[in-house]
Amino acid sequence: MELFIIRHGESVTNTSETLLADGGLTERGRGQAAVMAACMAEAKLDRIFCSPLMRAVETAQPLARATGLPVEVWLDAHEVWTGDGYRGPTMERLTELYPEIRFPGVGVADPLGWHCPGGETSQSGFERARLLLGRLREQGGEDGRVALVAHGALNRRLMLAVLGLDYSSQVRPYGDNCSIWWLGLEGNRTSVRYVGPAIPQLFQVVK
Numbered sequence: 001m002e003l004f005i006i007r008h009g010e011s012v013t014n015t016s017e018t019l020l021a022d023g024g025l026t027e028r029g030r031g032q033a034a035v036m037a038a039c040m041a042e043a044k045l046d047r048i049f050c051s052p053l054m055r056a057v058e059t060a061q062p063l064a065r066a067t068g069l070p071v072e073v074w075l076d077a078h079e080v081w082t083g084d085g086y087r088g089p090t091m092e093r094l095t096e097l098y099p100e101i102r103f104p105g106v107g108v109a110d111p112l113g114w115h116c117p118g119g120e121t122s123q124s125g126f127e128r129a130r131l132l133l134g135r136l137r138e139q140g141g142e143d144g145r146v147a148l149v150a151h152g153a154l155n156r157r158l159m160l161a162v163l164g165l166d167y168s169s170q171v172r173p174y175g176d177n178c179s180i181w182w183l184g185l186e187g188n189r190t191s192v193r194y195v196g197p198a199i200p201q202l203f204q205v206v207k
Contacts (some may be wrong), residue, residue: 008149
């Protein structure tokens with residue numbers, strides 16, 4: 001399986017002086033998302049998965065338009081959040097804002113909006129990332145090419161899980177806004193094809 005782990009573009013949560021749980025992209029972030037979508041249009045993706053947070057969904061939206069694929073929102077792919085629990089927008093509201101999104105596997109929608117329980121630790125965030133990696137492997141299959149648009153802290157834990165490292169590892173993967181981590185997962189073997197920002201002609205540069 002080819003897995004592309006993508007961080008959202010610059011958001012109001014990145015630029016705010018106060019801690020915000022959710023928010024959309026800045027103008028710069030929307031430009032980053034457009035560059036990422038143009039880059040990933042040649043990735044021959046089979047599926048796009050995404051966090052439910054607005055900054056991630058807004059980043060995935062131009063990629064969905066470029067590829068003609070829906071954005072499959074996983075409610076448990078939100079950022080690692082140590083603060084208090086909070087409510088996100090309702091699924092109906094998110095769909096109004098972003099018509100490209102779907103909510104596979106979700107039963108009756110919560111009329112109060114999706115819920116992030118908060119209070120995560122480094123370890124519990126890693127365990128959630130490890131379970132997400134298992135789902136990505138299952139959904140992608142052996143030959144699939146899938147992308148997950150998510151968040152810095154969650155993506156770091158996903159990378160540790162991919163590399164077979166523990167949450168307490170001193171390895172600290174870091175990705176700027178709209179960075180792409182292109183990984184090949186073949187059984188117990190992992191190949192790192194590319195780690196860096198979205199660049200034009202990525203799929204011609206990296207053979």
